[in-house]
Amino acid sequence: MAYFPEVSKVEYEGPESKNPLAFRWYNPDEVVEGKTMKEHLRFSIVYWHTMRGTGADPFGAGTMVRPWDDGTDSLDNALRRVEVAFEFFEKLQAPFYAFHDRDVAPEGSTLAESHANLDRVAQALKEHQEKTGVQLLWGTANLFSNPRYLHGAATSCNFDAFAYAAAQVKKCLEVTKELGGVNYVFWGGREGYQCLYNTDMKRELDHLARFFHMAVDYAKQIGFTGQFLIEPKPKEPTKHQYDSDAAACLNFLRAYDLLPHFKLNIETNHATLAGHEMMHELDYAGHQGALGSIDANTGDLLLGWDTDQFPTNFYLTTQCMLAILKHGGLAPGGVNFDAKVRRESFEPIDLFYAHIGGMDAFARGLKIAAAIRADGELEAFVKERYSSWDSELGRQVEAGQATLADLEAYMLEKGEIAPNRSGRQEMLENLINRYI
Numbered sequence: 557m558a559y560f561p562e563v564s565k566v567e568y569e570g571p572e573s574k575n576p577l578a579f580r581w582y583n584p585d586e587v588v589e590g591k592t593m594k595e596h597l598r599f600s601i602v603y604w605h606t607m608r609g610t611g612a613d614p615f616g617a618g619t620m621v622r623p624w625d626d627g628t629d630s631l632d633n634a635l636r637r638v639e640v641a642f643e644f645f646e647k648l649q650a651p652f653y654a655f656h657d658r659d660v661a662p663e664g665s666t667l668a669e670s671h672a673n674l675d676r677v678a679q680a681l682k683e684h685q686e687k688t689g690v691q692l693l694w695g696t697a698n699l700f701s702n703p704r705y706l707h708g709a710a711t712s713c714n715f716d717a718f719a720y721a722a723a724q725v726k727k728c729l730e731v732t733k734e735l736g737g738v739n740y741v742f743w744g745g746r747e748g749y750q751c752l753y754n755t756d757m758k759r760e761l762d763h764l765a766r767f768f769h770m771a772v773d774y775a776k777q778i779g780f781t782g783q784f785l786i787e788p789k790p791k792e793p794t795k796h797q798y799d800s801d802a803a804a805c806l807n808f809l810r811a812y813d814l815l816p817h818f819k820l821n822i823e824t825n826h827a828t829l830a831g832h833e834m835m836h837e838l839d840y841a842g843h844q845g846a847l848g849s850i851d852a853n854t855g856d857l858l859l860g861w862d863t864d865q866f867p868t869n870f871y872l873t874t875q876c877m878l879a880i881l882k883h884g885g886l887a888p889g890g891v892n893f894d895a896k897v898r899r900e901s902f903e904p905i906d907l908f909y910a911h912i913g914g915m916d917a918f919a920r921g922l923k924i925a926a927a928i929r930a931d932g933e934l935e936a937f938v939k940e941r942y943s944s945w946d947s948e949l950g951r952q953v954e955a956g957q958a959t960l961a962d963l964e965a966y967m968l969e970k971g972e973i974a975p976n977r978s979g980r981q982e983m984l985e986n987l988i989n990r991y992i
């Protein structure tokens with residue numbers, strides 16, 4: 557059964573191609589810096605936007621035309637979506653996908669029923685994974701949509717909400733393991749606050765840490781070896797999300813002895829909401845050894861919320877790939893398109909155009925970044941910029957072997973600092989432009 561009869565497998569045709577259903581840059585087997593594009597990029601498609609996005613916004617109902625979806629919450633409908641999803645993944649040559657428990661299977665009227673629904677759909681997902689070779693990049697539990705989580709889940713003031721969330725994560729870990737998921741993600745959902753007058757922040761953070769420790773312990777118990785990831789986001793839905801950015805997440809993980817068990821899943825639109833560039837977040841996570849995976853999308857700076865658009869900007873993808881290559885790549889993470897088509901792009905084929913554009917933008921960013929690295933000019937400039945630190949005393953300071961008194965003695969003798977040199981920002985911006 558073909559749900560996308562107008563599309564056959566999307567193939568690489570090269571930059572000259574004008575076929576809107578072909579890749580112009582993503583050539584899965586092409587080798588860049590010793591690995592294939594497929595191995596570098598590890599593209600993943602999200603179930604929530606691509607299979608479940610309706611196009612609804614606060615001002616109006618859904619607009620998406622999805623002929624296979626009967627609009628019900630039935631198991632049959634869920635099982636049919638699995639077929640659609642895997643046809644889509646295969647036609648796009650996407651090696652991975654990602655889901656929330658509630659995207660793939662309907663919530664039942666009891667927790668036991670929800671568990672059973674998830675088991676049933678997971679069985680179908682497994683069969684399709686085996687048939688197609690598509691793998692699960694990560695699973696996650698939806699701990700934010702149901703009204704029971706209105707005060708949060710792991711940070712709720714209501715102990716029962718915490719317990720329910722724990723039960724959901726336990727089950728979702730089991731299913732992720734069963735499906736061979738290579739990561740498991742916690743995005744903060746409603747873990748944050750709207751108002752400090754009614755919030756015991758310390759207690760909530762302590763609870764969040766307990767929750768993560770229990771997940772780590774349970775993963776060990778069942779032999780789940782995937783990488784745990786936290787996805788930073790500063791706001792939306794709450795005004796302050798606890799996992800606000802890479803630095804805040806790492807501080808939290810360090811403070812609660814969770815650092816050895818977690819890396820970060822960095823999302824572009826969340827970085828911009830936090831007032832950072834994506835490259836900043838990637839580099840920050842990377843130099844702490846915590847760059848796990850990325851949610852590839854982009855926001856609209858004129859809008860200011862999490863618009864989750866598909867990335868098409870070569871400067872953005874080049875910056876991402878410069879940081880990712882610098883820190884040794886993403887595996888077992890990947891480039892996960894946490895992105896949705898616009899409400900006005902309501903036809904199924906728009907899903908193809910969207911993903912093709914995102915995959916091509918990253919493939920091109922990879923090639924540009926690799927070319928910049930191969931020429932080495934940028935790296936050499938940075939190295940030279942810090943070369944005064946390569947002096948004997950500079951090295952001693954870096955190694956923690958010098959004191960304020962040593963530096964005073966040095967400066968008393970020298971009298972004045974060496975002349976500063978230009979940062980050459982504009983020259984370097986021009987240098988990047990040479991490759992784009």
Ligand code: XLS
Pocket residue numbers: 656696743787789823851862894
């Ligand atoms: C929401 C998040 C979410 C996570 C998965 O803003 O990006 O989609 O990636 O829970």
Ligand code: NI
Pocket residue numbers: 743787823851894
């Ligand atoms: Ni995300």
Ligand code: NI
Pocket residue numbers: 823825826862864894
């Ligand atoms: Ni997001």
